[in-house]
Structures are given as C-alpha cells and as structure tokens.
Amino acid sequence: MRSTWKQLWPPLVAVIFLLTGWQLAVSLFHVEAWILPSPTDIIREFNANATGIWVHTLATLRLTLIGFPIGTAVGLIIALLLHLLPWTRRAFYPLLILSQNVPSIALAPLLVIWFGFGLLPKIILITLVCFFPVAVATMSGLAQSDGIMLNYMKMAGAGKWQIFTKLELPSSLPSLFSGVKISATYAVMGAVVAEWIGADKGIGYYMLLQKSAYHTDRMFVAIVIIVLLSLVLFAIIALLEKWLVRWKPRRNS
Amino acid sequence: MSEETQIQHSTTETPGSSQAVPAPPALEVKGISKAYTERRRVTSVLNNVSLKVEQQEFVSIVGPSGCGKSTLFHIIGGLEQPDAGTISMNGSLVTGQRGEISYMPQQPALFPWRTIEDNVLIAGEIKGVPQDQAREEARHWLAKVGLSGFERAYPHMLSGGMQQRAAFLRALLAPQELMLLDEPFSALDALTRSEMQRWLLELWEENRRSVLFITHNIEEALLLSNRIYVFSGRPGSVLHTVDIPFPRPRREEITDSPEFLLLKRQLSQWMREEQEKSATTKG
Ligand SMILES: Nc1ncnc2c1ncn2[C@@H]1O[C@H](COP(=O)(O)OP(=O)(O)OP(=O)(O)O)[C@@H](O)[C@H]1O
Ligand SMILES: [Mg+2]
Numbered sequence: 001m002r003s004t005w006k007q008l009w010p011p012l013v014a015v016i017f018l019l020t021g022w023q024l025a026v027s028l029f030h031v032e033a034w035i036l037p038s039p040t041d042i043i044r045e046f047n048a049n050a051t052g053i054w055v056h057t058l059a060t061l062r063l064t065l066i067g068f069p070i071g072t073a074v075g076l077i078i079a080l081l082l083h084l085l086p087w088t089r090r091a092f093y094p095l096l097i098l099s100q101n102v103p104s105i106a107l108a109p110l111l112v113i114w115f116g117f118g119l120l121p122k123i124i125l126i127t128l129v130c131f132f133p134v135a136v137a138t139m140s141g142l143a144q145s146d147g148i149m150l151n152y153m154k155m156a157g158a159g160k161w162q163i164f165t166k167l168e169l170p171s172s173l174p175s176l177f178s179g180v181k182i183s184a185t186y187a188v189m190g191a192v193v194a195e196w197i198g199a200d201k202g203i204g205y206y207m208l209l210q211k212s213a214y215h216t217d218r219m220f221v222a223i224v225i226i227v228l229l230s231l232v233l234f235a236i237i238a239l240l241e242k243w244l245v246r247w248k249p250r251r252n253s
Numbered sequence: 254m255s256e257e258t259q260i261q262h263s264t265t266e267t268p269g270s271s272q273a274v275p276a277p278p279a280l281e282v283k284g285i286s287k288a289y290t291e292r293r294r295v296t297s298v299l300n301n302v303s304l305k306v307e308q309q310e311f312v313s314i315v316g317p318s319g320c321g322k323s324t325l326f327h328i329i330g331g332l333e334q335p336d337a338g339t340i341s342m343n344g345s346l347v348t349g350q351r352g353e354i355s356y357m358p359q360q361p362a363l364f365p366w367r368t369i370e371d372n373v374l375i376a377g378e379i380k381g382v383p384q385d386q387a388r389e390e391a392r393h394w395l396a397k398v399g400l401s402g403f404e405r406a407y408p409h410m411l412s413g414g415m416q417q418r419a420a421f422l423r424a425l426l427a428p429q430e431l432m433l434l435d436e437p438f439s440a441l442d443a444l445t446r447s448e449m450q451r452w453l454l455e456l457w458e459e460n461r462r463s464v465l466f467i468t469h470n471i472e473e474a475l476l477l478s479n480r481i482y483v484f485s486g487r488p489g490s491v492l493h494t495v496d497i498p499f500p501r502p503r504r505e506e507i508t509d510s511p512e513f514l515l516l517k518r519q520l521s522q523w524m525r526e527e528q529e530k531s532a533t534t535k536g
Contacts, residue, residue, distance in 0.1 A: 148362040151358065155330035155331065157379055162379055166378075246407075247365050247367075
C-alpha cells in the first residue's frame with residue numbers, strides 16, 4: 001500500500017501542477033471559455049450534466065468492452081498463426097506492417113458503405129486499431145525464448161507443441177502484455193472514432209453534438225471521460241499482468 | 254577395462270550362457286567427431302571420441318575448458334548431429350534421437366514461471382508420465398536436498414546453489430535411466446560442494462543409475478567414478494582412460510589414501526599438460 005502511494009504521488013503532483021498552471025493562465029490572460037475553458041469550468045459543466053453524460057459514457061464503455069477483447073483476440077490469433085506456421089509469417093508479415101499505414105479514420109466511411117451503421121463496422125474499426133500492437137508484441141515475445149531452456153526441452157524430448165505451450169508461450173507473456181496495454185489505450189479512442197461514423201449515443205456522438213454548438217467546455221468533459229476510461233482499462237490490464245506474470249523478479253528502481 | 258568388457262561380450266555370444274547375459278552398455282559413444290563452421294572458419298571441437306557407460310556405472314569426463322564436453326552431451330542428447338560416429342543406448346542406435354536421456358545443463362536453466370516443484374517435474378511431464386505419484390516423490394526429494402519450504406517458490410527467489418540443486422533434482426527425477434550431468438556442482442561453495450559430493454555418492458550407491466558426469470574437479474571425479482576419461486584440449490579426444498579401483502561403498506576417507514593421492518597427482522599432471530598445450534597453441 002505504501003509503495004503504491006510512493007509510485008502514485010509524483011504523477012499526481014505533476015497533474016495538479018499542470019492544472020493549476022492552466023487555471024492561472026486562463027484567468028490571467030482572460031481566455032474566452034469557448035476557446036479554452038478553465039479546469040473549474042470543466043468541472044462545473046461536468047457536475048451540471050452528469051446524468052446526461054452518463055448514458056453516453058455507458059454506451060462508449062459497452063462498445064469498448066466488446067471491441068477491445070475481440071481486437072486483442074484477433075491480434076493473438078494472428079501472432080500464434082504467424083509464429084507456428086513460418087510460411088504464413090513470410091507471406092503476411094509485410095502486409096501486416098503495411099496495414100498500419102492506412103489511417104483507421106480514413107477507413108471509417110468505407111466501413112459504413114460496406115457494413116451499414118450497426119455495431120459491426122464499429123467493432124471492425126476498434127479491432128483494426130487494437131490488433132496490431134498485440135500481434136507484433138506477442139510475435140516478438142514468442143521468438144525470444146531462452147536458448148538454453150529451449151535446448152533443455154529438446155533434449156528432454158519435447159515436441160513442437162510442448163515447446164510452444166511450456167516454453168514459448170509463458171516466456172512471451174511479459175511482451176504480450178506490453179502489447180495489450182498499448183491496445184487498451186487505443187481501444188477507447190477507437191470506440192470514439194467509431195461513434196463518429198454514425199451513432200445515436202456514445203461519447204463520440206456527444207462530441208460531435210457539442211462541436212457543432214461550440215460547447216468547448218463540454219468537449220473537454222468528453223476528453224476527460226475518454227482519458228479516465230482509458231486509464232481504468234489500462235489499470236485492469238496491468239493488474240491482470242501483475243497476477244499472470246507474478247513469477248518475474250521485480251526490478252528495484 | 255575395455256578389454257575386460259570385450260571379453261564379457263564374446264562370452265555372451267557363445268550359446269548356452271544365456272543366463273549370464275550382461276546387458277549391453279547403457280551408453281556407447283563411437284568415433285564421434287564434430288566441427289562448427291562460423292564465418293567460413295571451421296573449428297574442430299570433437300575428434301573421434303569413443304567412450305562407454307556400462308549399466309549402473311558412474312563415468313566421468315575431465316578435460317580443459319572448451320574441449321567440447323558440453324558439445325558431446327548435446328550430441329548424445331540428440332540436440333546436435335555429429336559429423337561422424339554413432340551413439341547407442343542399451344544396444345540400440347539412437348544417434349540424433351531426442352528424449353532418451355535425463356540431463357542437467359551447465360547453467361541451471363530452470364523455468365522462471367514454474368514453481369520449484371513444477372520445475373523438478375517437467376521431464377516426466379514432457380514424457381507424459383502420470384504426475385500424481387511423481388509430485389509426492391518430488392516433495393520428498395526436495396526436502397532431502399534442503400529445499401523444503403521452497404516447493405512453491407519461483408526460481409529467482411533461490412540462491413545459485415539452490416537453483417543448481419533443483420536442476421540436479423530435475424535430472425534425478427526424470428524418467429530416463431541414463432543421467433548426463435554437466436558440472437552439477439560448479440556454482441557451489443567448497444563446503445556445500447563436498448557435502449553434495451558425499452550426498453551424490455551415497456545416493457548413487459543406493460540407486461545405481463547409469464551416469465555420465467562432466468567435472469573440472471579431479472578429486473570429485475576420483476571419489477565418485479568407476480572410470481574417468483581424460484580429454485585433450487580442443488579438438489577434444491580421449492587421451493586417457495582410467496579405471497578407479499576403490500571398492501564400493503566408498504567413503505570420503507579414501508581421499509586420504511596413498512592410492513588416491515597417486516591417481517590424483519597423475520590426473521592433475523595430465524590436465525596441466527593439456528592446459529599448457531592449448532595455451533601455447535593459442536598464444
Ligand atoms: N553452436 C555452436 N556454434 C559454434 N561453436 C560452438 C557451438 N557450440 C560450441 N561451440 C564451440 O565449441 C567449443 C567447445 O564448447 P563446449 O561448450 O562443448 O566446451 P566445454 O568442454 O563444455 O567447456 P567448459 O568446460 O568451459 O564448459 C567452444 O570453443 C565453443 O566455442
Ligand atoms: Mg561445458
């Protein structure tokens with residue numbers, strides 16, 4: 001408990017410092033609220049609108065919680081496939097890299113044309129955003145297992161599948177989780193972008209509404225919610241990692 | 254010694270003596286050679302190595318560092334193919350075949366995500382041996398090597414010596430009969446080392462597994478072995494084969510006997526000569 005507090009206070013202080021600076025800057029230079037609202041403005045707006053925003057938050061959360069696991073699973077499956085069948089790696093790895101040069105926002109209208117306005121195009125978009133970090137990190141983790149342990153397993157008569165399940169998969173876990181954590185931060189963003197495509201609720205939809213009304217303070221409320229959702233998702237993954245990779249010696253820093 | 258075994262073999266071939274058929278050797282290495290090519294430079298590592306481990310025999314290899322001892326283990330374990338020569342176990346040819354030996358690598362190489370208990374059991378798990386009874390046995394042995402209380406610990410929580418003991422147990426509990434031990438006690442301090450030697454001696458004399466043992470420590474080899482192969486510097490080949498005459502069960506006191514000291518002096522001299530030779534050829 002003490003150690004978590006120790007880890008927590010430096011970023012907390014930094015955030016408070018930034019917020020104070022922001023508040024002071026806005027009031028000192030008399031910045032208009034529709035250009036840049038102050039933190040207190042944002043908090044006030046948040047409190048006034050809490051119930052209305054709650055519906056949108058839930059909708060985005062739901063979309064994220066459907067899309068993120070699917071995206072992660074797709075990333076994992078691609079990594080396993082490309083690892084276990086070397087010819088698929090040779091064939092598809094370059095394509096995989098290329099796919100990341102296509103901006104997902106540019107794909108959004110296409111997805112609407114192909115799949116309409118329902119849940120499917122949104123899930124596909126989140127998956128496109130999430131799968132890549134998981135796939136790449138998992139593949140590099142799978143390829144980096146210890147040579148001496150590999151030799152031991154081979155001499156003990158382990159087959160390819162046993163080497164995979166008993167050596168490569170567990171030793172890839174730390175790397176796999178660093179990929180999943182990156183995806184977790186992308187997932188909420190992906191959901192918001194997906195809601196820009198076309199939705200009748202969700203934070204993304206809320207942002208579009210407020211933008212057209214020049215409600216800058218509400219835009220900031222939406223951003224704060226996106227950040228908070230991302231943080232929570234990240235924290236859950238980090239906890240899961242801590243439990244699954246509990247065998248790893250903790251570095252003293 | 255090699256003549257002796259040959260005589261035994263020829264007697265088995267005469268009809269009528271089927272009752273006293275001596276089993277074929279647990280391990281027979283014949284004419285193994287191996288060279289590595291790296292950046293077009295060929296390094297010969299092993300040159301025509303032949304040796305034998307009879308059933309329930311404890312055999313040691315001593316030789317200068319880098320002479321290919323670990324490489325020989327890799328070849329016996331089927332990890333690497335020899336350029337020439339054959340490996341047989343219990344009379345059947347197993348060159349390049351894996352899963353036939355129980356092995357303790359030079360570095361402990363315990364699996365960091367497995368508890369000590371699960372680490373010790375992995376060889377049987379790979380071979381598909383039922384684990385319930387093995388688990389029971391593992392606990393018993395962990396206590397015996399001073400690792401009780403660490404059954405559920407992860408390897409990084411253990412000292413180097415404790416890790417080595419766990420790696421040793423992993424080899425001991427493996428289902429394969431022949432054990433290849435690559436410098437099992439190298440990371441131990443002198444006191445623990447002699448304790449582990451005494452312990453291994455007792456253990457072996459109780460259970461009589463077939464063991465091939467690599468060590469740098471001549472005294473250790475003399476105390477434990479039925480036979481010692483002295484290797485030359487790289488490329489490694491068998492320079493001398495020494496049968497150790499001390500009767501079993503042996504006690505540590507034999508290390509003070511004049512015969513022991515004589516053998517030790519002889520072996521040390523051979524080792525020193527080899528070390529100097531390889532030093533001068535390199536320099
Ligand atoms: N995979 C490999 N590729 C190239 N060279 C190798 C390889 N494995 C071993 N060697 C070389 O073979 C030689 C013998 O190595 P080996 O590990 O068998 O020696 P060793 O007798 O076990 O030495 P030590 O007593 O120090 O453990 C070394 O010079 C090493 O560089
Ligand atoms: Mg070695």
